[in-house]
Amino acid sequence: MRMVDIIRKKRDRVTLTPEEIRFFVKGYSDGSVPDYHASALLMAIYLNGMSDEEMLSLTDEMLNSGEVLDWSDLDGIKVDKHSTGGVGDKCSLILAPIAAAVGVVVPMISGRGLGHTGGTLDKLESIPGFEVQLTAERFREVLASTGMVLAGQTAEVAPADKKLYALRDVTATVESIPLITSSILSKKLAEGIDGLVLDVKVGSGAFMKQHSDALALARTLVKVGQRAGKKVVALITNMDQPLGTHVGNTLEVIESAEVLKGQVTKGDLVELSFELAAHMIVLGGKAEDLDGARKLVDQSIQKGTALRKFQEVVAAQGGDPMALEDYSLLPTANKTEPIEASRRGVVQRIDAEEVGIAAMLLGAGRVTVDSKIDPGAGIVLHRKVGDAVEEGMSLATLYYNDAKSLAEARSRLSAAFEIGEEAPPSVKLIHKVLS
């Protein structure tokens, strides 16, 4: 078998065989297939697409390029969530404890932020003592004892994906549905889960700007995931403005704790986290239907079981559970600065990406891979899209310790708000559910 022939087939829109896909993934992993072969094939896949069979093979080969976790000795159905990502998205910190409190097993493997905001691991690390890098043994212990775990990869999960992703990043082949699908699914299926809830975001603040693209990606993820033998549901959700009100690591932990305590009961973050949790509960076999699952979500908040589950996991992973009650135990920013509305009107738009970049400039995200995150830094929004404002009213507050990039962050944050006369058309948060 030769790579040039495999590339030629894909170039000519001929379906690749599972053996050819295996040859490519194995060869690229072990270094026998050079980068230039891989990048030509990636571009041909980007432009000519892949059949379901091909995507299934690609997912399978990437999955099997590394360790595949196995929790079959633990009782219960294992379910995880994956989001295509967005500014202010701390749903994982809310839905995982809820689902686990209801009895779903949640072996959640998360990543760090590479773009403008911190990832789930960065957020968790703002809790004093919380360890995200567990050994395989500790990972299993936490999962077995609490029914959930929130950690980074314990082993080389889908190393082929890691290597390919780095190449896609520099060859303009990231935004390809077959390549995104196999990348997401290979990593998630390697976690040894039975079910997966996908949050595919669409809008100006999302990776997918167009509904049709998000729909196509969601459909493909569900189809390929189900063909791989998993229970898969995908929600297409709106990401035109930051999710919730807090952006930044400590700030997002606080907002999540407030939701789990029942202190915040409305708004996009609550609605989305609860709905995603309900889908996890259905996949996890703990409710007959979504209505039943939603009741279990509400109970877990009202009875405090979700908050206690989160504290239990924090303690099991070495963190201080009291930090979720006394926020002064969390690392904070010692300086704040508000930004104000320059006119009276209604908020038309809050550019999520600009808010994310402003938070990053304050220290909440990484400018380069090696940057150190300031957990206390970030932004709290006081007004969201559709809210009325008066001239001079505070729109948001910047939290920072280092004022180095404050001026730029301020001006970006101010520019992110668009205020107009009329109330903007209301946009549904959850556009569609695919299963």
Added chain:
Amino acid sequence: MRMVDIIRKKRDRVTLTPEEIRFFVKGYSDGSVPDYHASALLMAIYLNGMSDEEMLSLTDEMLNSGEVLDWSDLDGIKVDKHSTGGVGDKCSLILAPIAAAVGVVVPMISGRGLGHTGGTLDKLESIPGFEVQLTAERFREVLASTGMVLAGQTAEVAPADKKLYALRDVTATVESIPLITSSILSKKLAEGIDGLVLDVKVGSGAFMKQHSDALALARTLVKVGQRAGKKVVALITNMDQPLGTHVGNTLEVIESAEVLKGQVTKGDLVELSFELAAHMIVLGGKAEDLDGARKLVDQSIQKGTALRKFQEVVAAQGGDPMALEDYSLLPTANKTEPIEASRRGVVQRIDAEEVGIAAMLLGAGRVTVDSKIDPGAGIVLHRKVGDAVEEGMSLATLYYNDAKSLAEARSRLSAAFEIGEEAPPSVKLIHKVLS
């Protein structure tokens, strides 16, 4: 400027600017652009094409990546020919002396064979003493004194093309009209010519199998070449069977000499060589029109001026001009073997590629880049398509010194002939002329 952005533009069918194309070609030449960037861009160009402007820029940048020859101090219009290649194609050895005998200046730079048959340089080297690797000084002397020269590259002509071609070869991006066009034109224009006659071959024995592909390539070559300020004519010619009757290095020199002597006056080789020479003569300003040029071609044969011109060049380049009269001075094969018709009928088809491979197996071409050619080895066809044959009649003769692969060559050559009942439909040799 970043390669990833250039790749993204081409991926999205956005026209690249001359500056972006320069960045790519310069960077790839000097090593600052890695192979994986180049191969992703090549595949995007393959699948999404290029505008005329982009091809002109690409040609120009590749041309200027190396030395550009300049003969403006020599009188006369400089014209060359380029063929997309085919088995038995020795037209260069015939048309160059004819055009030069008529007064066209022909600075012909040729290559070696990499595929199944020898290239023009390999054929010329079968003439004892003939030097194809000239210094720039000798090249100029021969051209100035005889009005023609037949040699390999004197310097780094279009090195960017050389490097890119090697990458295209292993990434299935060879058969792309924009890439073929810029590759051919950059090398030919670097020769410092004023006019170019292109022989674009089509058929089962050619690189282009489909008329539509050959037509598209020819149109593009003419358009881009003319926009680069050159006089360009393209002929689309048939290549369903080997051209002429002799395949192999010494054998092709002998067949060419026979044509120049007027000993062979009919057949596809004569027709095509004379017509290409006539176009060169028109471009070279030595005739008003094709009819006038054809008369000059005939005169150069009848008066022996073309043969003498060839002998003059052979002598100027260190070869023995007598070898074109006394063929025993040429290296020959000491063994021959005929193949015979297995039935009575009419030759329907002679698979050019199989004949080429059979000749290569006998030693006429290179199996690998490092293989040594046996100049005497090859094949002479006694029957061509449309000829009637009797059972047992000799169809062709194999010439060889080393019998190692004789059996395979024999069986391939036999299988290359297809004999049927009816006379096959006659196919035009020259399908179209574009200018």
